[in-house]
Amino acid sequence: MPYLDPDPSDPQNLIGVEVPAGEETHLEMAYVFAEEFARLGFDDQRLLHLFRNPFYRSAHRTFEALGEEKIKSIIQEVFLVWGRVRLVDREVAKEPLVQLEGLNQNGGKR
Amino acid sequence: MSQVYNWQLGREMSYPYEGKFPDRQFAFVFNINRCIACQTCTMACKSTWTFSKGQEHMWWANVETKPYGGYPQSWDVKILELLHEANPDRQRWNGSTSDDLKTPYGRFGGKTIFEAAEKTLQPASSRVLGYLPSDEEWNSPNIYEDNPVGKRGVPNKLNETGAELPVHSTWFFYLARICNHCTYPACLAACPRKAIYKRPEDGIVLVDQRECRGYRKCVEACPYKKVMYRGNTRIAEKCVACYPRVEGTDPESNGQPMETRCMAACIGQMRLQGLVKMDSEGTWAEDRYNPLYYLVHVAKVALPLYPQLGTAPNGYYIPPRWVPKAYLRQMFGPGVEGALERYNNPDRELLAVLQLFRRSHLIIFRYEVEEGPMIYEGTYRGRTVRIYNDTVIAFGKNRQELFRTTVEEPIHVRDSKHQNSI
Numbered sequence: 001m002p003y004l005d006p007d008p009s010d011p012q013n014l015i016g017v018e019v020p021a022g023e024e025t026h027l028e029m030a031y032v033f034a035e036e037f038a039r040l041g042f043d044d045q046r047l048l049h050l051f052r053n054p055f056y057r058s059a060h061r062t063f064e065a066l067g068e069e070k071i072k073s074i075i076q077e078v079f080l081v082w083g084r085v086r087l088v089d090r091e092v093a094k095e096p097l098v099q100l101e102g103l104n105q106n107g108g109k110r
Numbered sequence: 111m112s113q114v115y116n117w118q119l120g121r122e123m124s125y126p127y128e129g130k131f132p133d134r135q136f137a138f139v140f141n142i143n144r145c146i147a148c149q150t151c152t153m154a155c156k157s158t159w160t161f162s163k164g165q166e167h168m169w170w171a172n173v174e175t176k177p178y179g180g181y182p183q184s185w186d187v188k189i190l191e192l193l194h195e196a197n198p199d200r201q202r203w204n205g206s207t208s209d210d211l212k213t214p215y216g217r218f219g220g221k222t223i224f225e226a227a228e229k230t231l232q233p234a235s236s237r238v239l240g241y242l243p244s245d246e247e248w249n250s251p252n253i254y255e256d257n258p259v260g261k262r263g264v265p266n267k268l269n270e271t272g273a274e275l276p277v278h279s280t281w282f283f284y285l286a287r288i289c290n291h292c293t294y295p296a297c298l299a300a301c302p303r304k305a306i307y308k309r310p311e312d313g314i315v316l317v318d319q320r321e322c323r324g325y326r327k328c329v330e331a332c333p334y335k336k337v338m339y340r341g342n343t344r345i346a347e348k349c350v351a352c353y354p355r356v357e358g359t360d361p362e363s364n365g366q367p368m369e370t371r372c373m374a375a376c377i378g379q380m381r382l383q384g385l386v387k388m389d390s391e392g393t394w395a396e397d398r399y400n401p402l403y404y405l406v407h408v409a410k411v412a413l414p415l416y417p418q419l420g421t422a423p424n425g426y427y428i429p430p431r432w433v434p435k436a437y438l439r440q441m442f443g444p445g446v447e448g449a450l451e452r453y454n455n456p457d458r459e460l461l462a463v464l465q466l467f468r469r470s471h472l473i474i475f476r477y478e479v480e481e482g483p484m485i486y487e488g489t490y491r492g493r494t495v496r497i498y499n500d501t502v503i504a505f506g507k508n509r510q511e512l513f514r515t516t517v518e519e520p521i522h523v524r525d526s527k528h529q530n531s532i
Contacts, residue, residue: 025280025281025432028431028432029281029432031491032143032430032431032432033146036141036143036144037144039464040144040378040379050146056146056147056148057147057175058146058147058282058283058284059146061282077490077491080488080490081486081488081490081495081497084485084486084497084519085485085486085497085517085518085519086517086518087465087515087516087517087518088515088516088518089469089513089514089515090513090514090515090516091470091512091513092510092511092512092513
């Protein structure tokens with residue numbers, strides 16, 4: 001399929017084809033990103049930044065579609081549940097359990 | 111062809127070789143709900159393995175925007191169409207999902223790429239239905255994602271109104287992909303020189319570069335298009351699953367099995383990779399507290415990518431919640447409804463296991479959950495949510511503890527200097 005000269009009648013060429021979505025799709029997308037990243041430990045400001053940043057296209061698309069106020073209200077709703085906890089990691093001290101033999105200082109095999 | 115059992119299809123199927131299964135199998139779960147297409151995984155792989163001359167077009171790890179994008183372009187649409195042509199209107203699933211490890215998604219009644227080849231391909235030496243992508247299809251790995259548009263014929267200048275292109279009101283999601291190190295690899299089946307092999311210790315599929323002569327049968331056969339041809343050496347190359355890390359022979363790993371570069375680099379924490387136990391028939395041996403086993407066979411929230419192709423891929427995906435179900439069913443099989451239902455209403459154990467993603471670069475072989483008190487109960491979007499102060503503990507290969515993650519309700523203590531101030 002030539003990239004610069006797409007054939008509009010080619011059924012495999014999806015340029016500009018809107019695949020139908022339910023009305024709730026953007027809302028669901030926004031809730032999913034808010035929930036997932038709240039659970040990862042993002043605070044509300046950092047989460048809002050994720051939605052505002054056009055580099056993160058999917059989150060930003062919901063921001064464009066729903067508006068900043070709606071996104072803020074979603075974040076607030078999500079944080080009422082998931083913002084009240086934090087995750088604390090305790091790593092076990094990293095000690096080499098197996099001494100590798102036959103490795104030189106650069107890590108390559110002798 | 112031999113008859114082998116494919117548990118993802120719930121039945122036996124034809125395969126050019128007898129089934130041989132590793133002791134443990136390289137496998138991974140990607141949570142699509144968390145992927146924001148930052149492409150850190152893509153660059154981690156690129157900068158480790160495919161930075162040399164002749165590898166410019168190679169992206170062993172990539173993230174594509176579905177439903178439009180694909181690397182190579184339209185790879186999944188094309189192979190699905192070939193199967194449809196080979197077996198019109200019969201590519202359907204029968205039965206229902208079950209708790210049986212041998213038929214978790216019911217039974218696939220259509221033809222796999224191996225079975226369709228038996229029916230449609232000539233000569234008889236053609237073992238797998240596939241196609242060879244054109245150069246143009248390999249050239250745009252990130253096609254249709256954030257696509258800046260320049261004026262045609264005007265190099266090095268963006269269209270000034272490019273930012274005002276119409277935005278389609280539709281759904282999309284990011285599909286991160288690497289080689290699935292399939293249980294029944296199509297690349298291995300198609301190679302006329304037997305230059306592709308599956309390692310008995312971890313099931314990683316590799317190309318023997320001394321044996322390969324660049325016939326590109328593997329490129330044609332792999333339905334996921336994860337084997338790539340290198341023009342300047344005239345041999346095929348593919349994802350090696352960062353095997354020195356998985357073996358624990360990478361100096362950074364201190365002798366412990368470690369997850370691949372693309373997994374370790376994931377900032378969205380949507381990737382978990384491990385080694386699962388296999389039984390003698392090619393199904394997963396029961397290993398209840400292996401996190402991958404739990405996600406695939408107990409919680410059943412992680413599903414194989416296009417299981418109907420028949421290669422028994424070892425990459426599993428937690429489907430995106432907002433995408434139309436019909437599309438997801440085609441991509442992940444009949445387990446989609448159940449997976450989404452459980453992921454939308456996660457129980458205590460699932461919430462704990464989801465905290466294992468990307469807490470360590472070492473491979474987790476087993477987990478335990480230490481239960482704590484309930485710290486919140488309320489309604490959220492019409493359903494009851496309970497949060498517990500649980501701790502999930504991860505263990506490594508030698509049963510040593512790697513880390514523990516606790517859900518805690520933070521306590522804020524006012525310092526003595528400001529005890530009475532508000």
